[in-house]
Amino acid sequence: MPTPNPAALDFLLNRRSRPxxxxxxxxxxxxxxxxxxxxxxxxPDHGKLEPWRFIVLQKTALLRLAAMVPERGTALGHAPEQIEKARLQYANADLAVAVISSPKTSEKIPEIEQVYSAGAACLALLNAALASGWGANWLSGWPSHDREFIRDGLGLADHEHVAGLIHLGTETTAPPERPRPDLGAITTWVDT
Structure with a gap:
């Protein structure tokens, strides 16, 4: 018989990211x-490859990245409001952790499984922050997918990508609950 952890289950059933x-x-x-x-x-890390790493972005680094956004956004042809929204994501943040997908060469473990593991690291980091009492949010945005921005701003290698930016801080406003998926609509039970 399994030993339940009601506190952990309650946390997971009620967790809510903070904007x-x-x-x-x-x-x-x-x-x-x-x-x-x-x-x-x-x-979870199939094959124990550690196909991810963390870059802790403190205020000075976030401001440096914010300053890079307008030039890259203009070069990519983004609308001014998209550029400003992306710039503010960095400029207004006080702490963020970039989770970097860094797949390793492996004959056994497909790259896609390693990328999934990086996504799992994002969620684990988000939940650990929330469980510790901090506000946290998982974001990305066009700069995190722009090769030049992530190479020059974060020092990523050609095979690396940003899986997510986890923003952390003190919650100033409790977010309202939002609609959740209809479990019946997204679940198929197979018994044969």
Whole structure:
């Protein structure tokens, strides 16, 4: 018979991301963040390849990235409002962790499984932050998918991608509950 963990299940059934624009200081200090990252690093990793890594972006780094957004957005032909929205994602943040998908060469583990593992690390980091009492939100946005931006801004290698940017801070406004998926519409039971 399994041993339930009601507190953990209750957390998962009621977890709710906090909009990044509502997060403020204080942010987790290095010690608190190391605990969150340690929990995130326990994500499922088929083959034990560690096909992801973390880049902790503190305020100065976020402002540097924000300053890069307008030039890249203009070069890519984005509308001014898209550029400004992306710029503010970095400029208004106080702390974010970029989860980097960094697949390893493997004859046994397909690259797609390694990419999925990086996505799982994003969710594990998000949940660890929320479970620690911090507000957190998983974002991306066009700059995180622009090869030049991630190479020059984050130092990513050609085979690496941003799986997600996890913004962390103190919640200033409780978000309203939002509609959740209809379990019956998205679940198929197969018994034969």
């Amino acid at each position: 990044a624009k509502t997060l403020a200081t204080p942010v987790p200090d290095n010690r608190a963040l190391e605990t969150i990252l340690t929990a995130a690093a326990r994500t």
